[in-house]
Amino acid sequence: MSGTWLSDWARNTARRLLAAELPRRWAHTAGVARRAGQVARVLPVEERELLVAAAWVHDIGYASELVDTGLHSLDGAHYLVRAGLDRRVCGLVAHHSGASAVAELTGLGERLAEFGDERGRLRDALWYADMTTSPDGHPTTVEARLAEIRRRRGPDDPVVRALEVNVDERLAAVRRVHRLLRRTYQPVRDRG
Template sequence: MDEHLRRLEFRLVREHDEVPPSLVHEWIERAWARFRGARVRDFVPLLVERAVRVSARGFSAGLPEPPRTHLSDWARSTTRRLLAGRMARRWAHSAGVARRAEQVARVLVAEEQDLLVAAAWLHDIGYAAELADTGLHSLDGARYLLRAGVPRRVCGLVAYHSGSAAVAEVLGLADELAEFDDDRGRLRDALWYCDMTTSPDGHPTTVENRLAEIRERRGPDDPVVRALEINVDERLAAVRRTHRLLRRATV
């Protein structure tokens, strides 16, 4: 059923290009939750499609949109949809980064806390086969999020997470990445910290072990490893700044 819903979502997004894809996804999930207990299960996809089309017509007519979930809730469901089935290890890493973000968010101002958790969930969605385009996953993920109507600040966090600017430089994609703003500050540092202290399997680790694992897994010719020569100090500095904030918060 999940695969059927993915195909349905893809088709409806194409047919209703005036509606943000994130909203189509939300409508499908809501309709699925409503109808999945139907006595004749073969009719459920049809009922879901009809419900989404009604919502799309209302949106196009300028009627009020249904209530939206927290961005981090949408981010979690979107990441699950894109990664959990075919990229289980990437999904585990993303979930681990999000757990880390929930712990770290307390050092940020209130309006940035949900943004951090959302960006943590979404930071690697550009690896999904249906989103991969340029070879730079952070850029592909950010472009998808921008099309989906996600706030530009979150798109920028995903675009530049964990030193992606250096990877873009290695790949010759710096101009394309410049479509997004690099939000330098505590929020950006916190996302880098969460990513760089979470293993590929989603477990807490040190930044030193994480960097060593990246080098070993990818090999010296990989663009991500080559980028470390450019910005490893920047990554370490972001982790240290966030670590200091966390230590102060516990005093």
């Protein structure tokens, strides 16, 4: 999983943008990438690196030099387009973890829709990795993660308000990946 151009670029880019300015976000990012590596086996071999690369860059839109619309998934995806990255990775980042519902609430739905929102295992696996990793980068359950998001952001935050629309979709993605993991032989390590 390591040593390939795309995931190396993604890791280095995320480190440059997040590590110094947003160390907690960087710790979360590293945890999501680790989780992605652990669950990548549910994907065809050719999609595994896309997952790990998307995990590294999924939250780069929080970096101040990238903030434009204020929707981190969209700002991150715009940066990736400018960098010439694989359009699938751009779309995965743009739409990760229920972003479209947040975009609708913040008037950015049309702009987000410029990015493809693929369905399937690759998308599910990215959402899974994000939704089962704490803000500090530790493994957690999706239920604990959702509770933490509500607590940390408060009821007026668009991400929390969007849960009314996307929480079932988030839970369903996690459940689908759990099912796929159970069908494989190798147990997931480091489940907290």
